[in-house]
Amino acid sequence: xxxxxxxxxxxxxxxxxxxxxxxxxxxxxxxxxxxxxxxxxxxxxxxxxxxxxxxxxxxxxxxxxxxxxxxxxxxxxxxxxxxxxxxxxxxxxxxxxxxxxxxxxxxxxxxxxxxxxxxxxxxxxxxxxxxxxxxxxxxxxxxxxxxxxxxxxxxxxxxxxxxxxxxxxxxxxxxxxxxxxxxxxxxxxxxxx
Amino acid sequence: xxxxxxxxxxxxxxxxxxxxxxxxxxxxxxxxxxxxxxxxxxxxxxxxxxxxxxxxxxxxxxxxxxxxxxxxxxxxxxxxxxxxxxxxxxxxxxxxxxxxxxxxxxxxxxxxxxxxxxxxxxxxxxxxxxxxxxxxxxxxxxxxxxxxxxxxxxxxxxxxxxxxxxxxxxxxxxxxxxxxxxxxxxxxxxxxxxxxxxxxxxxxxxxxxxxxxxxxxxxxxxxxxxxxxxxxxxxxxxx
Numbered sequence: 001x002x003x004x005x006x007x008x009x010x011x012x013x014x015x016x017x018x019x020x021x022x023x024x025x026x027x028x029x030x031x032x033x034x035x036x037x038x039x040x041x042x043x044x045x046x047x048x049x050x051x052x053x054x055x056x057x058x059x060x061x062x063x064x065x066x067x068x069x070x071x072x073x074x075x076x077x078x079x080x081x082x083x084x085x086x087x088x089x090x091x092x093x094x095x096x097x098x099x100x101x102x103x104x105x106x107x108x109x110x111x112x113x114x115x116x117x118x119x120x121x122x123x124x125x126x127x128x129x130x131x132x133x134x135x136x137x138x139x140x141x142x143x144x145x146x147x148x149x150x151x152x153x154x155x156x157x158x159x160x161x162x163x164x165x166x167x168x169x170x171x172x173x174x175x176x177x178x179x180x181x182x183x184x185x186x187x188x189x190x191x192x193x
Numbered sequence: 194x195x196x197x198x199x200x201x202x203x204x205x206x207x208x209x210x211x212x213x214x215x216x217x218x219x220x221x222x223x224x225x226x227x228x229x230x231x232x233x234x235x236x237x238x239x240x241x242x243x244x245x246x247x248x249x250x251x252x253x254x255x256x257x258x259x260x261x262x263x264x265x266x267x268x269x270x271x272x273x274x275x276x277x278x279x280x281x282x283x284x285x286x287x288x289x290x291x292x293x294x295x296x297x298x299x300x301x302x303x304x305x306x307x308x309x310x311x312x313x314x315x316x317x318x319x320x321x322x323x324x325x326x327x328x329x330x331x332x333x334x335x336x337x338x339x340x341x342x343x344x345x346x347x348x349x350x351x352x353x354x355x356x357x358x359x360x361x362x363x364x365x366x367x368x369x370x371x372x373x374x375x376x377x378x379x380x381x382x383x384x385x386x387x388x389x390x391x392x393x394x395x396x397x398x399x400x401x402x403x404x405x406x407x408x409x410x411x412x413x414x415x416x417x418x419x420x421x422x423x424x425x426x427x428x429x430x431x432x
Contacts, residue, residue: 038267063282130202147243151203
């Protein structure tokens, strides 16, 4: 069975989805990816028990919807989409819990945004403007770190590990630097209008 | 809210492709035209680039030294939960959902549960020994069940079986026997009016040590309608 690709295992499973033999193909398939899923979640959450719970949900969903897998995609990508969606659900739940808690707790120990020039921009213009200023002022790594942290709610150490950053302070240094550059860019932009 | 403008700007926008579509983009599964349409946005969008970085990290995992213990523990836990994963996955599968949501099935299930409760309740309150029919053992060897009971071969065999045998079903005019590989690929099928059938030489030649084969019997009535079938029986030759 080792010689079969992920996609071949699924093809064998589909020949007789209810049989014991076909289940052994799925067991093999899932076991190949357990470390990947648990490791990914552990890195994102820093909580090994939560990582296992999330991983379990991913494999339940994967087994339930295996018949929707399209053969022109990679199984790893398909599994990633399930894992990513499950994580997004988990973040939504966390956010709704956080709304009931003091807001400061969400950004505890994060770089301060007090007097942030960005806060003064009209919300309707913000999206286009922030992206333009990011393109002008930030490096690709700074943009990616900012997006993962603020747009995807990722912890800084998780970003450091995910992007393989090797500098001493990891993602935090990129966040500090990016915010400083963005504040300067915003002030410059305000001076122009 | 502090920094909310920044946060909103960095979240996925209406022009960002879905994660599913981004995955197909990463796999090279989009058509050339679709790829041309998506590429300029994906290349310039920090959100899409961040998504691709996450996918990349998932696709090429590397467990750091400080993560090894936790991940190994997690995988061990997950292995222990495999039966639950398959049970819950099966229950959540679209086929089962479709079946359970089929209008006429729900009342049938409810009725079945009520009947089980009544019958179960009766047996709980009437635990006297069941009465056996007086002529037990003298009746002809047939069943009236919807199931054909297979007799042999089942399980490990020390010699290549010459024939397949099952218990006759009352009202059966003929039987169809099907022999297949474990992946359900048919090797051979044959019809008979007896409750046994001889395996042809070319099928017997396929029975080799260690290889499991599956066989099943369907009984047909005089009107040529199927009236009973067996479970899939398995056997294999051991050395």
